[in-house]
Amino acid sequence: MKLKNKLLLTGAATMAALFLGLNANAARMDMVDVSNNNGYMSTAEYVSMRNEFGVKALTVKISEGSTYKDPYAASNIANGQAAGLYVNGYHFARYATKTQAIAEADFAGQTAKTAGLPVGAVLATDVESQEANNQSQATNDRNNSAFMKEIQKFGYRADIYTSGSWANNKMTIKGKTGWIAAYPYVVSGKNWYSTNHAWQWSSTAKFRISYGGFDVSQLNSNYYTAGQKSMVKPTNKGAVKANNRKANKKNYQPSTNAKWVKETKTYTLNTAVKLRTGASTSSNAITILPAGTTIKTDRAIIQGGYRWVRQPRFNGYGYLATGPTSNTLEYVKSGATHTYYTVKSGDSWWTIAQRNGLSMTTLASQNGKSIYTTIYPGQQLVVR
Structure with missing residues (x-):
């Protein structure tokens, strides 16, 4: 990332930092975002995130392009609300023209309404696709503006999510807007993107009762917590401080035996x-x-x-x-696409694995779960 030095808080950003109780020495786990990649998330998991890690807000994947609807959006919204979190949504953008941007906004807005995303929530456009990469900055700015203007017709507030290397390069991200992703090797001591609404600083955060890694963000304003009543606050402040300090530490230890x-x-x-x-x-x-x-x-x-x-x-x-390490190619498949299985009543990790010629461990791993994670009828699992 281009940004190397700690940013100074000024003006509105200073007020937002004071409002949020900013600890300049540690990035906070204020917001977590989830999608079908995380599978089914229970209310208990969100309660644990809130009470033990200080998560305030949840941002749920709603849709992608003009046809894909995230199958877990409705349950994530309902369970996040039940846990007392501020709930928002995001749409993975595929548009390359203004007409396509408006059509995707209409699709995202309608899908969000059906899934139960409350009016007043943020419905951000996630702009990181090859379609956007092929466009000029001016074209992306025009398309993003059209999407955000259209999404407001559904009663949602708009924002842009993108990577730090794309911000003000592939598209314009003005101050007091934007949710920016940048993952430093050591997090503590920095406050990146303090003039933007949010900074996503990790994609591998761990939560005590949830399996796999999660995207977490620090909120530098109240934009992602506005308009919805917060019903419950963290109950274990000591755990919140300890877990945030732990998440900020450099925890990667290279294997001494690994060879290229x-x-x-x-x-x-x-x-x-x-x-x-x-x-x-x-x-x-x-x-x-x-x-x-x-x-x-x-x-x-x-x-x-x-x-x-x-x-x-x-x-x-x-x-x-x-x-x-099992090399199941969870994230990359060479020229192939996933095959999914829909869980039925009475299914278990063992029965699904046997039916598809897999071990239970492999099946769970390629779905970002463990064999101890509960699966539910209607849930989709990657089997190929």
Whole structure:
């Protein structure tokens, strides 16, 4: 990321920091965002996030493009509200023209209404796709403006989510707007993007009773908590402080036995993947590679719980995870798409795994879960 120095709080940002009780030495886990990738999330999980980690707000994936509706949006909204969190939504943008942006906003707004997203919530446009990457900054600005203007017709407040490398490069992000993603190697001591609404500082945060990694953000204003009544506050302030300090620490320890091996291979990304400066989930993100991107690699290594590949670039190398160490290619499939199975009443991890020629551990892992996670009828699981 281009931003290297700690930002100073001035004006409205200072007031927002005072309002939120900013601790300049540690980024906070104010907001978590979830999607189908996280599977079914219970009210108990959201209550734990609130009480033990200080999560105030939840932002739920609603839709993507002009046809995809996130199957877990309704349950995430309902369960997040039941836990007393401020609930918002986001739409993964695929538009390349103003007409497409308006059509996607209409689709997202209608889908959000059906899923139960409350009026007054934020419904952000998540702009990181190949379609946006192919456009000029002026075109992206025009399209984003059209989306946000249209989404307000449904009673939602608008915002833009994008990566730090795209902000004011691929699109304009003005002060007092924007939700920006940037993942420093060591978080403590920085307050990045303090003049924007939110800074997403990790994509691998862990919560005590939830499986897998989560995207977490610090709120630098009250934009994502406005318009909805907060029913419950954290009950364990000591745990909140301790868990935030732990999340801020550099926790990646490279394996002393891991060695790079030669791998000349071409991958086609099945979903958006973060290209990093090193083979670690704690390494800075260079950019977000959109789904459909083709990359060529020259080395591979297994370390830190993931299988990593190295991509030669004009000014060095980029690194991305192709999946967990079991090499099930959870995040990347070479020229393939996922096959899903819909859970039926009476199903278990064992019966579904046996039916699809998998071990229970592999099945759970490629769905971002453990074999101890409860599954529910109607839930979709990746089986291929």
